[in-house]
Amino acid sequence: MHDIRAIRETPDRFDAALSRRGLPALSAEILALDEARRAKILAAETAQAEQNRASKEVGAAKARGDEAEFERLRALVAEKKAEVARLNEEAAAEDARLRDMLVAIPNAPLADVPDGPDETANVEIRRWGNPRAFDFAPREHFDIPAVKPGMDFATAAKLSGSRFVMLTGAVVRVHRALAQFMLDTHVNEHGLTECWTPVLVKDEAMFGTGQLPKFAEDSYQTTNGWWLIPTSEVTLTNSVAAEILDEAALPIRMTAHSQCFRSEAGSAGKDTAGMLRQHQFEKVEMVSITTPDTSLAEHDRMTRCAEAILEKLGLPYRTIVLCTGDMGFGAQKTHDIEVWLPGQNTYREISSVSVCGDFQARRMNARFRPAAGGKPEHVHTLNGSGLAVGRCLIAVLENGQQADGSVDLPAVLHPHLGGKTRIAADGRLD
Structure with a gap:
């Protein structure tokens, strides 16, 4: 399986290797999937941090007797929990799509392998x-x-x-x-x-x-x-x-x-x-x-x-x-x-x-x-x-x-x- 980090760093080299195998350039499609996956992961992490912060503030609002703030924060925690679950699920789906694509691509030939169709x-x-x-x-x-x-x-x-x-x-x-x-x-x-x-x-x-x-x-x-x-x-x-x-x-x-x-x-x-x-x-x-x-x-x-x-x-x-x-x-x-x-x-x-x-x-x-x-x-x-x-x-x-x-x-x-x-x-x- 190919290293996604290497594709990010040298997409042209990756596409050149595929061309030697008689395959079309795929780095742009792969990197788009990778970017979507990473964006979902980052969004999930951000939502998780907001959920954690709101969870800490719930107790403080309860202790102050601020019922309105307590209810607002509790609703926010529930909202962020659902958002984290959704984003994690979407990130997992993007990850699966990226993995499915990567595992179907053949290995890159070494430089001294002769080129040819058959x-x-x-x-x-x-x-x-x-x-x-x-x-x-x-x-x-x-x-x-x-x-x-x-x-x-x-x-x-x-x-x-x-x-x-x-x-x-x-x-x-x-x-x-x-x-x-x-x-x-x-x-x-x-x-x-x-x-x-x-x-x-x-x-x-x-x-x-x-x-x-x-x-x-x-x-x-x-x-x-x-x-x-x-x-x-x-x-x-x-x-x-x-x-x-x-x-x-x-x-x-x-x-x-x-x-x-x-x-x-x-x-x-x-x-x-x-x-x-x-x-x-x-x-x-x-x-x-x-x-x-x-x-x-x-x-x-x-x-x-x-x-x-x-x-x-x-x-x-x-x-x-x-x-x-x-x-x-x-x-x-x-x-x-x-x-x-x-x-x-x-x-x-x-x-x-x-x-x-x-x-x-x-x-x-x-x-x-x-x-x-x-x-x-x-x-x-x-x-x-x-x-x-x-x-x-x-x-x-x-x-x-x-x-x-x-x-x-x-x-x-x-x-x-x-x-x-x-x-x-x-x-x-x-």
Whole structure:
């Protein structure tokens, strides 16, 4: 959420940031609401002071036996009490209108984020690995003979409808091994603290990370009001909501493997084949809570953590900086990591690592106490996939496929698979 004080001080800068997002100037409307709200608050405070003063004078008039003055003052107290209540109610309404407007405005992009309307303006900053040269036409993951016995879309559709999958046998073991490998790497090599969090959260948690109110249709809500998390970014980030942390405790670096749920609203007809875009999937998430002066370095560090997973798996990838028109609602800057999928002959997103500045922290009221003293300041928050487990499974299967229909598996997964090294063409792990 944006800082109203910053908008008051530099409205032109605020409007310029919105323009980079493809939005119209809003500072004048915001400041008009803010001025109306502040005027109501001032009027309420003035009326309250008049009520207090009249209340003190009532007793004195009674003591003097001045009945007329007593009645006048008593009527004035009642009038001012009603006026205070009305003005407070009007101020609260203005405050709600201002807040509703502010929470619907996306974060301001950093200066080095490329401008552009959509993904065509994203900028590639590096590549790693060379796509394998196949001596046969590589298949998409769901058409590989070794995979077909363990990737059942028909049964999942019978149970739940489209965009679900049931994994069995060797395929689900590789899926599980990938998640374990990611967690072990992040904990043992990258210094992240492993967490296990709820997948059901309250409105406040979804609001804190920006899913509510603007993106309610993208998530699932239960009949008793809980929300199914779209990613454990929601729970990990909100773990510091309404807290004042000591600066010495920062950075906080967390990771969690969780089920994730997304309605995929507005994606009808997109990536319907296979398990690239599902309503239920698994992800190993990374979240960092930092001080303002360290968040940009942390962003680069988190990106490297995600890239390291792909490098250990031997999967070619490219890293891009998202332009202003393709960046997520809460992000100041985002690195997308795209893995090579030979079955599609293209790179596809497997991780999105974003620095949010104090945008989420203001929504959550998450602060830290500077070691040098002074007032508490808002923390900075960052989040990123480390990685999406299902998409990583797709990449491992497609890049490891062989002409005979089998799949060779990355060496780093072998210890997590009891020493097994491949999925045979008939679907057995051997």
